[in-house]
Amino acid sequence: MAAPPRTLYAEEMKRFNFAFFRFFMITLFMATLSAWREWAAAAPMTVMIDPGHGGVDVGASQPGIKESDLVLHVALLLRDLLNKDENFSAQMTRAEDVRVSLPERVNRAEMAKADLFISLHANSSTDPRARGMEVYLLSHLPADEDALLIAAIENEKQSVGGAAQVGASGTSADATGVYPEESAPHETLSKRDDVSSILSDLKRDGMSRSSLKLSRIVAHKWPLDDHRSSKPVRQAPFYVINKSRSPSILIELGFLSHQKDREALKQRATQEKVARAIYSSLAEFRHLTSLTRP
Numbered sequence: 001m002a003a004p005p006r007t008l009y010a011e012e013m014k015r016f017n018f019a020f021f022r023f024f025m026i027t028l029f030m031a032t033l034s035a036w037r038e039w040a041a042a043a044p045m046t047v048m049i050d051p052g053h054g055g056v057d058v059g060a061s062q063p064g065i066k067e068s069d070l071v072l073h074v075a076l077l078l079r080d081l082l083n084k085d086e087n088f089s090a091q092m093t094r095a096e097d098v099r100v101s102l103p104e105r106v107n108r109a110e111m112a113k114a115d116l117f118i119s120l121h122a123n124s125s126t127d128p129r130a131r132g133m134e135v136y137l138l139s140h141l142p143a144d145e146d147a148l149l150i151a152a153i154e155n156e157k158q159s160v161g162g163a164a165q166v167g168a169s170g171t172s173a174d175a176t177g178v179y180p181e182e183s184a185p186h187e188t189l190s191k192r193d194d195v196s197s198i199l200s201d202l203k204r205d206g207m208s209r210s211s212l213k214l215s216r217i218v219a220h221k222w223p224l225d226d227h228r229s230s231k232p233v234r235q236a237p238f239y240v241i242n243k244s245r246s247p248s249i250l251i252e253l254g255f256l257s258h259q260k261d262r263e264a265l266k267q268r269a270t271q272e273k274v275a276r277a278i279y280s281s282l283a284e285f286r287h288l289t290s291l292t293r294p
Contacts, residue, residue, distance in 0.1 A: 044089040045286050047082055048114035050240060051075040051092065052121040055099030060124035060256045065266050067256060068097065071120040074253065077275035078118075085279075087286055106243045116214070116285075117248035118278070119240050122265065124257040131258035135218050135233050136250040137211040138241045210247035213288065218251060218281040223273040224264065251278070 051071040053059035059067030075092055082090035091112050093105040100108075109117050123134065212233070219232035241248040253274060254261035264270045 044087060045115045045282075046089045046091070046112055047116045047118060047282060048109040048112055048246075049075045049079055049082075049090055049092045050105050050109075050117060050119040051094055052119060053099075054094050054097055057099050060122055062124075062256045062262055065256060065262060067122040067124075070122050070253065070256075070265055070271070072097065074271050074275050074278075075120055077272060078278050081275060081279040082282065085283070088282065102239045103243075105240055110245060114246050116282070117241065117244045117246055118282075119238070119248070119250040121250060121252050123252040123255045125255055126257070128258065131255045131261045133219075133222050133224070133232060133254055134252040135215040136236050136238060136241065136252070137215045137233070137248070138208070138235065138237060207247050210285075210289070211241075211249055214247060214281065214285045215249050217284050218249065218278060221277045221281045221284075223277045224254075224270070 051068070051074075053068035054072070055068075057068065059071075061067060072094070076095065079090040079092055079095075082088040091108075091114070093108050094100045105119075123130070215233045222232070238250050241250050254265050256262050256265070265274075
């Protein structure tokens with residue numbers, strides 16, 4: 001039996017009201033974002049630099065070089081370059097050889113109200129041909145198997161107690177680092193839930209676009225042309241970029257398992273080139289961001 005006309009009308013009005021409400025909230029959000037960007041363009045951009053590993057956790061290592069030392073040296077150089085520029089304010093998750101847990105790294109970025117999160121690492125592989133820098137970000141695109149494996153290894157090595165990151169129901173994160181939905185059906189959401197969901201989606205999409213833009217700039221400006229991976233921009237759910245509340249990228253400076261990468265990265269001159277390239281990338285990103293309007 002067909003539904004009474006009044007019931008059909010009520011359902012149509014319900015759908016129309018929700019669509020109109022969503023459109024109104026998106027318009028309001030975009031207007032607010034535009035005003036915020038005008039203010040942000042004049043304020044220093046806070047960058048949290050995250051040198052991976054540290055302390056007893058040296059990360060990848062080869063004779064004469066440890067990942068934890070290498071990334072700290074580059075991070076300190078980058079911090080000094082940024083803090084000489086009035087457009088930036090740089091902080092670090094660690095500024096000495098100490099171990100900092102993954103959650104604490106993210107927490108320090110949140111406490112600093114970081115606008116960007118830049119994590120520095122160095123790679124290693126059993127494949128002697130593997131070499132070059134890579135930039136990782138979190139996006140809605142599927143990650144390749146190699147990237148997922150690297151992220152899983154890094155997350156396990158640096159997590160507290162080596163525990164896997166799981167959702168509240170015990171389910172693991174998918175390839176994008178997003179946990180399966182555990183909430184009630186969409187129809188039961190209150191107006192407050194609707195607003196929260198819409199704004200959360202918009203913010204997540206904006207962060208993904210910003211992270212991708214910065215990743216591409218870094219890959220393009222990398223100073224070592226022959227030290228760039230064949231696929232320099234990749235996606236994987238590393239803990240620190242998955243949990244970050246600001247646009248974030250993770251840069252693998254090169255493969256310590258590859259002789260040419262390793263010997264180059266040992267050199268102070270190379271470390272300075274890398275730091276300057278990342279600084280230049282951040283300066284270009286800030287400029288482009290200040291020009292962007294929704």
